[in-house]
Amino acid sequence: MILFLALFAAQAAGTSPTSPAQRLDACVAQARTDPAGAEQVARTLGRAGEACRGVALAGQDDYAGAATAFTAAARNAELAKEARAADHWAQAGNAWLAAGDAAKARAALDAALAAGTLTALNRGEAYLDRARALVATGDLKAARVDLDLAVKDAADDPLAWLLSATLARRMGDLPRAKLDIAQALRRSADDASVQLEAGNIAAAAGEADRAQAAWKEAARLAPDAPAGRSAANALTQFAGDPKK
Incomplete structure (x- = not known):
């Protein structure tokens, strides 16, 4: 952001x-x-x-x-x-x-x-x-x-929805977190940070399958970035589960 x-307003091309x-x-x-x-x-x-x-x-x-x-x-x-x-x-x-x-x-x-x-x-x-x-x-x-x-004023900015969702999760408001992360995903599903938080919210709601899917996507999108590495680390909890 x-x-x-x-x-700043852009200068007209060719204007001295x-x-x-x-x-x-x-x-x-x-x-x-x-x-x-x-x-x-x-x-x-x-x-x-x-x-x-x-x-x-x-x-x-x-x-x-x-x-x-x-x-x-x-x-x-x-x-x-x-x-x-x-x-x-x-x-x-x-x-x-x-x-x-x-x-x-x-x-x-x-x-x-x-x-x-x-x-x-x-x-x-x-x-x-x-x-x-x-x-x-x-x-x-x-x-x-x-x-x-x-x-409200920056509704098209996925970061606004991502941070709103993250804060809602931290404050224990999972219904709000789910609504806001859905808005972030609608605008920027290819952002590893958005997928990471989607997984975090799903995990907090006890939705293991959704959490794993989102974390896998985050790790795929940005394997060397902090969000991708955090997602990969979160996925290790499923390593010993034959269903996963």
């Missing part, structure tokens, strides 16, 4: 950037393929280039640096009374999550959502990210509230 690039906004968008476009070069361009833009610098740093896996840049962009936008301040706060929160700092992610996402200017998918993704931060800090009840909002 990295949203750094999606929050002249205004500050156009130069920023051109810098962000460059960051897609040349993050190091875009970082240098961003520095020439001064304060106006902080958002591009954030995208460029994220493209180089410097998520803490990206979060700091997005935070600066958000504060600059607030001072200028620009509507995109909330977008930058959301980007900062997303970057802090990638950097592994849930507390800072929550603070940034609180600011993004408090602004009241995020709409539709962007708002849903911000709720989703804040739910991830809340889960990481142990506030499952608040995360449940945010995920309920996320699946």
Whole structure:
């Protein structure tokens, strides 16, 4: 769920950037393929280039640096009374999550959502990210509230349904978990993480055959990824069962 690039409007092909906004968008476009070069361009833009610098740093896996840049962009936008301040706060929160700092992610996402200017998918993704931060800090009840909002605004995002299903299972709500994992499977059945959780939910419900089938699919889809390895490990419980 990295949203750094999606929050910027695409530049029209062949248009020479002249205004500050156009130069920023051109810098962000460059960051897609040349993050190091875009970082240098961003520095020439001064304060106006902080958002591009954030995208460029994220493209180089410097998520803490990206979060700091997005935070600066958000504060600059607030001072200028620009509507995109909330977008930058959301980007900062997303970057802090990638950097592994849930507390800072929550603070940034609180600011993004408090602004009241995020709409539709962007708002849903911000709720989703804040739910991830809340889960990481142990506030499952608040995360449940945010995920309920996320699946409304970001209904097409399988990750929203996957995390909602996982949280429902952790909170002992298996009927909700089954409904939500079905939505995730409908949208992304070829995702090993979705199949892994489908198996986990089936196992929690005592449905061994369904659990085994889902875990086998997860292991097949991504044998070398964490989800695939977790599924393969879960399947070892059936190793001594001649029926399986």
